[in-house]
Amino acid sequence: MFPPVRVGPQVLSDGALVQDRASKDGALVGANGHCSYQEMVYRGNVFSMVLPASSSTIAAGNIAGASAAQSTQFALANPVASGKLLVLLRFRLGYISATMTGAGPIFHGTLNAVPTLAASGTIKNNVMGAGANSVALGWVSAGGAALTGGPAPAIFIPTNFASTATQPASPYLVSTDDLVDGSIIIPPGYGWLPLWQNGGTYTAALFGCSITWEEIPV
Numbered sequence: 682m683f684p685p686v687r688v689g690p691q692v693l694s695d696g697a698l699v700q701d702r703a704s705k706d707g708a709l710v711g712a713n714g715h716c717s718y719q720e721m722v723y724r725g726n727v728f729s730m731v732l733p734a735s736s737s738t739i740a741a742g743n744i745a746g747a748s749a750a751q752s753t754q755f756a757l758a759n760p761v762a763s764g765k766l767l768v769l770l771r772f773r774l775g776y777i778s779a780t781m782t783g784a785g786p787i788f789h790g791t792l793n794a795v796p797t798l799a800a801s802g803t804i805k806n807n808v809m810g811a812g813a814n815s816v817a818l819g820w821v822s823a824g825g826a827a828l829t830g831g832p833a834p835a836i837f838i839p840t841n842f843a844s845t846a847t848q849p850a851s852p853y854l855v856s857t858d859d860l861v862d863g864s865i866i867i868p869p870g871y872g873w874l875p876l877w878q879n880g881g882t883y884t885a886a887l888f889g890c891s892i893t894w895e896e897i898p899v
Contacts, residue, residue, distance in 0.1 A: 690724065693897060718770065721895050725812035727770070728759060730802045730819045731891040734777060739883045740825030742834065745788060746879035749833045750796075752825035757802075757892055758795045758872030763816040767867035768895040772840060772875065774857040777887035785878040786839035789865055792872030796820065797830025807893070816896060834874055837865065869899065 686709065687700040688729040702710045704720055721727050732755050742753030759767045774787065795818065802819025806812030820828060869872050875890065876882065 697823040712713070718895075722807045725806055725808050726897065727807040727893065727895050728804050728815040728817065729807055729822075729891055729893040730804050730821065732821045732823065732889055733886050734823065734889045736823040737825060737887075739877050739886045739888070740822075742825065742828050742831070743790075743875055743877060744833075744879055745790070745836050745876040747834055747876075749884050750828055752822075753820060753828040753831070753874065754822050754825045755802075755892075756792065756796070756820045756828060756831070756872055756874035756891055757867070757894075758792060758818045758819075758820075759867045759869050760795055761818060761870045763869045764816075764899055765869070765896045766899055767817055767873075768863050768897060769861040769865040769867070769873065769892065770863065770895060771893045772859040772861060772890070773892075774859075774875070774888060774890045776844065776857075777889065779886040779888070786798060786843040787878070788839050788876040789837045789861075790834040790874045790876035791837045792832055792834055792874065793870075794832045795870060795872060796828045798826070798828055801826065817894070822876045831872075834876060835875060840875070863895075 686703045688703045688705060690700055691698060704710055710720060718727060735754055740752040740754045742751035743755060800818040800820060802821035804815040804817055804819050805838050842857045
């Protein structure tokens with residue numbers, strides 16, 4: 682006789698005894714249930730936010746070394762009383778056009794407080810047309826908006842892509858998919874944003890980007 686297997690997630694304290702876990706269709710959930718993110722997406726815990734295209738050069742608030750409350754095009758924060766952790770899964774970036782003199786990596790940046798500016802980003806559950814609402818706050822502005830109440834951002838770690846100080850002679854495709862895979866977690870009261878290199882100019886630097894994360898109880 683096979684031992685019983687529990688369907689669904691178990692919220693347990695450290696040291697508790699657990700049963701094996703199965704998905705709703707009876708598959709045993711181990712390191713991954715089906716595809717890498719399928720089980721967490723199926724449970725309605727994964728969300729995404731996108732900036733389809735910027736309309737001006739990279740805003741000051743998305744450049745390393747920015748001061749507080751600078752104009753910002755893309756940022757995500759976790760409210761103090763959310764009761765959730767935001768576990769970053771993927772950051773994607775695509776350049777539309779750019780002439781760069783700020784060569785070097787683009788960084789994952791941190792905010793040590795939640796801006797007071799009303800959220801402007803549309804956050805969608807990765808279960809299309811369904812799923813729970815996100816607890817997160819997002820700011821998306823094609824031209825940039827002053828991130829009122831936002832602290833000065835700080836560099837955390839580099840993404841897996843960079844910009845050069847040269848203009849390519851012909852169009853080409855570059856992989857700009859940073860598989861964060863849970864290595865960055867935003868706790869309540871903190872935020873995240875991409876940061877370009879300080880000290881450069883970004884003439885007509887137009888881009889689009891997205892961030893995808895899972896929300897789990899604290």
